[in-house]
Amino acid sequence: MFVVERLQQQDLSAAKEIHAVQMAAYAQESELIGAKHFPPLNTTLDDILRSNEHFFGITDEGELRAVISLYEMNICSLVVAPNHQRKGLATCLLKFAIEQGHELTVMTSVKNTPALALYAAYGFTEYQRCFKGTGALELVFLRRGSATR
Numbered sequence: 001m002f003v004v005e006r007l008q009q010q011d012l013s014a015a016k017e018i019h020a021v022q023m024a025a026y027a028q029e030s031e032l033i034g035a036k037h038f039p040p041l042n043t044t045l046d047d048i049l050r051s052n053e054h055f056f057g058i059t060d061e062g063e064l065r066a067v068i069s070l071y072e073m074n075i076c077s078l079v080v081a082p083n084h085q086r087k088g089l090a091t092c093l094l095k096f097a098i099e100q101g102h103e104l105t106v107m108t109s110v111k112n113t114p115a116l117a118l119y120a121a122y123g124f125t126e127y128q129r130c131f132k133g134t135g136a137l138e139l140v141f142l143r144r145g146s147a148t149r
Contacts, residue, residue, distance in 0.1 A: 002092045003058065003059075004057070004092065004096045005057060007055040007057045010049060014055075016045060017057075019048055021065070021080075022067065026041045027041065032112065033137075039137075056097075065080065065084040066079065066080040066092075067079050070100075075097060078094065103144065104144045104145055105141065105144075108140060108142070110138045116142075127141055127142070128140070
C-alpha cells in the first residue's frame with residue numbers, strides 16, 4: 001500500500017528530491033523515445049522552487065520514489081525513479097489525481113508507449129497532436145473526464 005503525500009516544493013530539500021527523481025526519469029524517457037533534445041531535462045531546481053504546480057509523491061524507506069505535479073486540471077509531470085518502476089507507483093499517483101474529481105489533461109510523446117498505455121487504461125483519450133522543439137518531437141494531448149465529451 002502506497003501513501004501519497006503533498007510535497008512542499010518551496011522547501012529546498014524537497015525540491016532537490018523532486019528534481020532528482022524527475023531528472024532520472026526524464027533521462028530514461030528521452031532515451032526511450034529517441035529524443036536528442038528533451039525539454040523536461042532542462043527543468044532546473046529553481047523552476048521547481050518557484051512552480052505554481054501542486055506536487056504529490058510517494059516516499060518509501062525515506063526516499064522519494066515517484067512524483068506527480070498538477071496545475072489546475074493538467075498533469076504537468078508524472079515520474080517514477082527508474083529503479084522503482086513497474087511496481088504500481090505511477091498507477092497509484094494517477095488514481096490519486098483522478099480521485100480529486102477533476103477533468104484531467106496530459107501531454108506526452110507519441111513514442112512513450114508505457115505512459116500511453118497507462119493513460120488509456122484509465123480512460124484518457126487523444127484530442128490533439130503536434131510537433132514541438134528541436135528535432136520535432138511529436139506530442140499527443142490526452143484528456144479524461146467531462147472534457148472528453
